Amino acid sequence: MTEKTYLYGKNPLKEAILAHKRGASFAIEKLFITKQTENDAEISSLIQTNKLDYDVVTRDEIENFVGRDTVHQGICALLNEKVLYTTLDEVLAKAKNKSTNSLFVLLDELKDPHNVGAIIRSSVAFGADAILMPEHNQTQITGTVIKTSAGMNFSIPIVRIGNINTVLEKLKQNTFWTYGLTGDGDTNLNDVKFDTNTVIVIGSEGEGIRTKTLELCDFKLSIKIDNKCESLNASNATAVALYEWSKQNN
Template identity: 45%
Template structure:
């Protein structure tokens, strides 16, 4: 299970709406500004049976919320209820050639993590696998950047990255490492097997032992005027390339 966070909030009307529509059991309490004008949201809160309280100035000034654009809506989220244990998830997942997963290998920036989750939702990924250690975890910022998509795409907690990849290979998954400068052009890849896209650390990339487990090391061709893409953008491009071969 990801590192325990005492207080994790989702803030903003859209993100909370996504949570209430898709994973209402993860929302434990909602704080609302006085006289908030959000009838649809209030109806969803009531339907889900989530307790509410007034969003006071004291609550809004808490450290986790000081810089948040919360639109008068803040909700307490249970990360334990949001995240799926790996074996429970993988044993219940229907695996076909149209199945794809994303695995993060020591990605740290909440902006990148949230953006990857949003891209995963956009391109039909079945789950985002997040290690317990040496990896940025699910925070309010991640939930916000994901535009609430963390409540649509299964977020899966894994232990050792290499052990997880070895298990996925036994289940017929083909492992792709996003590594710049390789000869394998992503545009030429057929993606005709169950797929795992591995994304490494923002500065160090994918660790060497993890690279060795990748069946193919993919490269994204870019204009020579640009040195590289950032981590989240690279994953978005890779997932788009995969989705072209797997139209829904």
């Protein structure tokens, strides 16, 4: 049985609504709020303005959905899984119709939901066109990911893929150059000219990009940092790389 996905907190709810207003399918299947939250002027206005149906529940009931350690602000929503994700063919079709270069960010089995959420947020901030993530051995879109991304997952296509190496081959056949971000890469990020469709591959927190996947990358990118610092974590390194791409393409 597929685990249900809930968002929690005011800002993720707002972002789901804003994304819908911009033309995305509405991701919320069922909204739950506490009595106290129902009397919150901001939430009340949001619900009335957008004609949202909701159930009033107890705080304990919300925490049964999203956990007791979450900062849920008395609000959570069950999400429609079909709306959370799109297909590789869809994002490739959009890339073909663009007059400018496209950027995909491919996650290679990241486990930390805070890293995944931060990468999604940076991807939206710097103009990426899609996030690609494997269906297995990878943190999917969860309440924590949504919260950490500040709801930005609703503003970028998220693609669940099968075999990463097969997908990389398909992307290369569709005019994408592939860049693996790795600490010991032989190409410095500052020396790269991002002048075509781009895929930036991000490895897992502990292992990095897997060997076969890294071999498929056209370039192995490294980021020059002060020698007093051993490395950047996955989300920080991604943000630096995306910023460099953005400088050249936006």
